[in-house]
Amino acid sequence: MSGRWVLGVDIGGTNLVVASVPLAPGHPAAVRSRDTIPARGPDAAVRDIGAMAEEVIDATIAEFGGAREDFVGVGIGCPGPLDLTTGVVISTPNLGWDGYPIRARISEVVGLPATLDNDGNCATYGEWWRGAGQGASSIAGVTVGTGIGGGLVVDGQVLRGVSGSAGEIGHMTIDFSGRRCACGNVGCLEAYTSGPNIAARAREGLAGRIDSILASLVDGQLDRITARTVYDGVVRGDAYAADVMKETAKILGVGVANIVNVFNPEVVVIVGGVTRAGEYLFGPLREEVGRRAFPSAVSACSIVPGALPETAGVIGAAGIFVAEHERIG
């Protein structure tokens, strides 16, 4: 049962993910992941992606048959802002790469035509194409990871804006005199709810909280606390961890309420490891949205976890390649 494939590449602050995405409906094959290690610079990451692509193509052919010619292109997702016309990374607070022609370099190393889009657009498009928002007239994605990203898909089209940087939901100000963000501003949604900031807030409040098990979960080395540690604390019944999670959920809810008021989407999909917290996250999040957004817009909107854990980005990047190629001809 061979068919045609698109390679999906998802460049994150923490992981590089490469997979084969079938053109026909179906799951991705040969999903491979490596550490990004952004400080190595983009050339090293591109070399890794090239090697991973070879491995993914070989593994896919080994499992499903077919040949290299069945791979028609590469869809790339990368943190932005990006110049979508030239395929260049303009500035990426969470990677530190500036002015790098990522699309051309990956196309070259893989030997296939490539498209590039914002990682948040890709994850959102993936969830609309084959995930939790299938068939929705409008979907807003909020990706929670090293940073907070997002995307907007209306009538099947990614809303990119005039210079391709729409969907930067993480840098929406929700507290104008609030926490310092990695982007240099204060009070961005990301400054509270990204993985590293969830961890930072947990560490900050931990001083003197001898009733919490969080410190013991990292053998007293507080700098090893991650968002995952907080989640582990929550499921073990730690009240302090539950407070941190609830605060995170409420603040994410403020951001989602803004999106609901401004966009009135049919679906808001939350993508990322944080969704493993389930009702610990979605309960207070939905409550906050209900408190802050217009009732008619709230009742018209489903707020759901992504249905494609780990692969929304690669699936969406590949889906955007497909859409671009349909458009081109």
Next chain:
Amino acid sequence: MSGRWVLGVDIGGTNLVVASVPLAPGHPAAVRSRDTIPARGPDAAVRDIGAMAEEVIDATIAEFGGAREDFVGVGIGCPGPLDLTTGVVISTPNLGWDGYPIRARISEVVGLPATLDNDGNCATYGEWWRGAGQGASSIAGVTVGTGIGGGLVVDGQVLRGVSGSAGEIGHMTIDFSGRRCACGNVGCLEAYTSGPNIAARAREGLAGRIDSILASLVDGQLDRITARTVYDGVVRGDAYAADVMKETAKILGVGVANIVNVFNPEVVVIVGGVTRAGEYLFGPLREEVGRRAFPSAVSACSIVPGALPETAGVIGAAGIFVAEHERIG
């Protein structure tokens, strides 16, 4: 030189405006305005609109010739959220009208087919159709008045969302533990920057400020301070009024930065009397946007005052009637 016309109706928290808008490019004719007095209820407002419509039609025919048959319909703009399918006002914090079939009632009293859209959508569409954003691929409007509204037009289409309430920019949270808003939440953009809230902030800070002339501008009756009083103080060189205006501009800038980050529009148009403050407003506003939004999105975006003072709403409401009728056939 007669031609065909659409009546534009703009229902605001303070004024009702009715005018004749030509189908062919050109300025509106016979612009008439009255106090809304929302507490009278919607039936009284509709009666006024009916009388104003007769007057507008007569005045237009008297000036330009033609006949009643040259008036093809009514475009209505009204604060929302609205049910655009049924033409019903669902809930309007600034009017207090709930569940009122405004489109049918106005169509009836005027005797012409009618369309209804959110006042913010209308003002934004007006500025895109015949104002400051003509021809822009994407425009976001921010209307500053009794409330803060807004709208989004992408590729000539109003972005309405799944239940018609997109564009509620005024109820975006920008300070999650901040000022109480008329909508019941805290920290909405509107809670700082609407006309009544500019006035309220000015009053609140005035206690003990014997160096300010604001109190003398209202003969010591502080409850008579309006946003206009603040503006009058600014142009007379009052340092306190200038501070209030600067704070207003910065907070509006936070809201505009959010729109720029999320939407990446080609044009952001600020509509309302507050734009009379000129550089007192736009200087600190643009500075704040530059501080908070992604540089590539900022440099791709013009932030400008509306070009259709008092009439963006009626022009846009009429324009939406025209667009709807082109679509219908």
